[in-house]
Amino acid sequence: MSETERGREGERTDRTTADGQFGRYGGQYVPEALMPALEELEDAYERYVLENEDGFMDEFERRIRDFGGRPTPLGRADRLSERYDSEIYLKREDLVHGGAHKLNNALGQVLLAKYMGKERVIAETGAGQHGTATAMAAAHLDMPCEVYMGRTDVNRQRPNVFRMRINGAEVNPVDIGRGTLKEAISETMREWSRTVERTHYVIGSVVGPHPFPAMVRDFQAVISEEAREQAREQLGSLPDAVVSCAGGGSNTMGAFHHFVPDDSVDLYAVEAGGSSLEVDEEAGVAPNSATLSTGDEGVLHGARTTLLQDSDGQIMESHSVSAGLDYSGVGPELAHLVDEGRVTPVTVDDTAALEAFHRLSTDEGIIPALETSHAFGYLHEAFESGEDLGETVVVNVSGRGDKDLETVIEETEKRGLESAPDMSVFETGGGI
């Protein structure tokens, strides 16, 4: 297919603004019933977020500071810096209320729903991080909240389900298909179609139909806004590289956004390489979620973007040890930045991510989320293989790993990783 055809295909013929398009990605591929809601949301996005009508952005900034704990630090990682003979700095989104960058977006959207006069919010969640962030934001802003979560995920992410319930949110298990994130998103879209007039759908990443990718990016862009300023203050210059893990791409876009115009700053989006980059077309399964690296263009959950799909266009299941990266799509803007060569997509497999988890924990005293561990896995592989990421590298610590302890221990043991601490303290039962 020629560039011209592609260009044509991506173009939209009668949109009043071009905001929804990132090169040939983006758009609004949703049931007609949702289109009016998207138009309403576009309008609200433009007025409140872009133009700060009624002081919306002022209130958002105040709340994400006082409730969310911003700004988060940019701190030097002493031992990693020594290890790699380079200045490694950590942008600490793990310190945001709730333990991940997810609240930046959830708080922004729930507040927007309030300004729009919506009566309730709904959200999908996979591992439960976005669901808990939305539940917290909704409790904080006194907004009824329902979260859709696949039954399998409900059962394997109990602590996050507890947290949502304790924050007063309803959790609706989705008993369809495999009962994981993909089904939860589809079900939330359906629920939104049913109740669209009074409900806002708080989507969890820079995915979905316009204006979500742009709006979620804008709420997350506070990460790079702060980091850029902090780097200039603390280092006297911009970093040479920013490294971030990419599932849907929200922490990535947040960490990259304000650096995109800085040509000297290399941007690395680290995807989950899972157990292998090969796919099993027959089974419809990709043993990874390396969408940017191995996927191709298609339409999923409301947007044209890069996807994991078979040659027919059926969506493939992704697989990663990290639930938050386990998604078959990726945000359209990130897909575009990769096409443009502005962002370099790389992958890190499950084992390397686990090793990086342990490395950061013992070297720096920060237990990262398994998602985040992928970013550190790449940092390691790059420096170990002699690839020079530059003199100063900022890694975005998208979240903390408390939620992942059981998984990490199990997977570490299964693999017999040397870098892991042994847990035999539990085995020698004392006589109490």
Add this chain to the structure above:
Amino acid sequence: MSETERGREGERTDRTTADGQFGRYGGQYVPEALMPALEELEDAYERYVLENEDGFMDEFERRIRDFGGRPTPLGRADRLSERYDSEIYLKREDLVHGGAHKLNNALGQVLLAKYMGKERVIAETGAGQHGTATAMAAAHLDMPCEVYMGRTDVNRQRPNVFRMRINGAEVNPVDIGRGTLKEAISETMREWSRTVERTHYVIGSVVGPHPFPAMVRDFQAVISEEAREQAREQLGSLPDAVVSCAGGGSNTMGAFHHFVPDDSVDLYAVEAGGSSLEVDEEAGVAPNSATLSTGDEGVLHGARTTLLQDSDGQIMESHSVSAGLDYSGVGPELAHLVDEGRVTPVTVDDTAALEAFHRLSTDEGIIPALETSHAFGYLHEAFESGEDLGETVVVNVSGRGDKDLETVIEETEKRGLESAPDMSVFETGGGI
């Protein structure tokens, strides 16, 4: 016993400085083997902490900012403010790295150990909060770390044991007695006696022999230093009251310290009332840990202070639904401030604390630690009973409640609390 006798008893005859005394409390009641270490520590405390020798305090402040996430916000609690018709502000120590104020102290002490040339640190832990904070700080500063923890606690606080191990700390189960905090402290003291020359003991609260109570307070005082400044900036005045939960008293002393000279600010230390304020002398058990409210003077773990003890002077076991408040002693300075009438000790029972846990979670989107919930329990009881705490009240949110989810759910169910969300989402098993 007359005041004079008490004054005499508390006096020390040949100390060069009076720092170790808070009225008649404090001192250094430790085995002789530890005395030289305490003298060395006093010296280091004076030079590094009080006089900022070698820029120690500068480094501490930088690290507690960039690694620990300080300053933490002082944020308005909108719905609580409405509920109580008073301005309620939250000092957000739950946002400190690790999820509690504990890191302020742990980071300070591990850094001090480094400046002192120590080769390793040891710490006791009960619920695991101080142990995890110390393990994080030790990993961050590249210091070997061993944590002593009662066997019972090891078994019931698995996630925190995982976190310590993952941060590279050794966890040594203590197979003595009931295997809880009291035994862990005694065992850590013993281990310190054995290896005192190369080891620093990172004690977890404002307890123990001088200089620990003063030093831990100084590391925690950053809480009130920030809060006082933030209150002046955000409210234009000092608050009328500061409310904080008290176990050993470190978050309390931290939250109170800079307000102590402000006579207009009332200070409330909220203790765990457990299931009852009565005690069972026969069994040696107090079904609470209301040391300030019900205990009396004695000597425990190196200091003269207020204790839960029977009439013989045997230490009584304390009991609270919140592991972090479950201690039979309290810091000597806090005991003194209560005697002086500067701090008002109050108690909140298990059930009221659980209710407050749910209230803060659903009203404000902040899941507090069970320890912290006691502070909110008092806030509620005071306002509901018509006692006016003032126009602006600061509550110290000493930690987050992720660690407490299982306990809360169990205890909530057991009590059939109405305020709690029901968890039946887990019961209707889907056909996956």
Add this chain to the structure above:
Amino acid sequence: MGDDAADAAGASGSADSRTGTDATATAFDGGGAFVPYLAVGDPTYEASLEYVEALARGGADLIELGLPFSEPMAEGPTIQGAVTRALEAGMTPDRFFEFVSELDVDVPLVCMTYYNLIYQYGSSDGPRSFVERAAEVGLEGFVVPDLPAEEAGPLREACDEFGLDLIFIVAPTTRGDRLERMMERVSGYVYVQARLGATGAREDVSDQTGESLERLADWEIPKAVGFGIKTGEHAERIAAAGADGIIVGSALVDIVAEGHEDDRPVEETADRLAEKARELKAGATRGAESLPEPEHP
């Protein structure tokens, strides 16, 4: 893409240049048209052939054939179930086209599927290959639930090229500008969504239907109402409210699902489908007959 292309795309969907097969529109000529939906390949290719033929026997005026997509974002649980069964039994776009070729019915056939399958088909991205192949096997048009008019330019273009219809769904929330835009683009018939929510058979027939039909009163294209029609009586009421046809999916898929779960012979399920079709067709016809003579131009 230059302005020319954009103009061309824009023009292609305008009311006057609307192309497409006559067949689809003609299916509604008598009024009270019955438009059933089934997921192709549910529960197997063979059974599915029988079922579709049974619907034709039962009086279908036009059939919507679902090509299963792994993420059926607009469907309720019933059709999701059908889609899952069909995919598990190996349905693919190529098998779907084979199915259409093999099918022995003489009513117009429309393909209902999601845009990604259309977009990915063939050697180059873009909808053209899919439309070309659809035309070859004799399909008359498309319903694409995740393709609003705004994103439909390229598919509209390909449909024009091959003379196929592009049917849009009008939702209860669709108003004003959006209706205009859609009217310019639609061909064949318009799918009127009876109420908010995903597909699925419901007991009641929504009040929103009458309102929706009113908003479309001046559209010169047949209006078929779907979402939640379950019985002949429903069908009658909808047709009596002015719909040119009724679209029924979940109520039929339920019969397929039951047959599958209870392990009934294919013949038996086919007979039940035909019978249900007759009930619905009869209802629609009664409804249509109760209407005053249409004032055709």
Add this chain to the structure above:
Amino acid sequence: MGDDAADAAGASGSADSRTGTDATATAFDGGGAFVPYLAVGDPTYEASLEYVEALARGGADLIELGLPFSEPMAEGPTIQGAVTRALEAGMTPDRFFEFVSELDVDVPLVCMTYYNLIYQYGSSDGPRSFVERAAEVGLEGFVVPDLPAEEAGPLREACDEFGLDLIFIVAPTTRGDRLERMMERVSGYVYVQARLGATGAREDVSDQTGESLERLADWEIPKAVGFGIKTGEHAERIAAAGADGIIVGSALVDIVAEGHEDDRPVEETADRLAEKARELKAGATRGAESLPEPEHP
């Protein structure tokens, strides 16, 4: 507290004004004194009486009687076990004093306990009541592991009032100023801690012992070495290094614990204790005899 009181307290412990019973110091007169420790009430009040008497029979020159405290901060696991058993069997300060009254031995007895029990005893806070009662039942002094010289003012004062000894522990880490301070306060004998760590029987006898004894060479008070002495041979080596006596706790408590766990008759355990006492006393005596004649003033 005024300066007077402070002076008084300071003075009371000075080398020349040191008071106390003669009994304790005298126990070391022959050199190679054997000082056993047992936790009173372990495992029962009655058995404990037999055990202490057995130690006296075995040649004890002075006995340290442990009054169990719930937080034995300075003890190793062996003595912690003893303390726990004794507390569970109902030992209290009053029962302890009763025990001392009832005990039929004629060597000096010293009470080893933690400061909180001393402080809380009686109707008023402060150590005086405890010391008064101790004097009444015939105790000769105190070893208080959590009471360093700096905190010992009030207890020293009460001891002076009732003529009892206050024994301090000198640790391997105790040096310079601290030694001076202690020398001014100590009476009866000084407890030389053989090495760092909590109490507990060990296989080796630490090199630190000789060094410690050297640091105390000019103290005019008997030096008893404890921590880790387990056999007659250990005892001999320690005494030969210049100790005036050896203190043995864990090795004896081990025998009590074994007797309890194996459910042996009290008599049998008492005999084993007496035998162990004889072994230790003999070793200490041999060690003392190997020394050059002391240059007493």
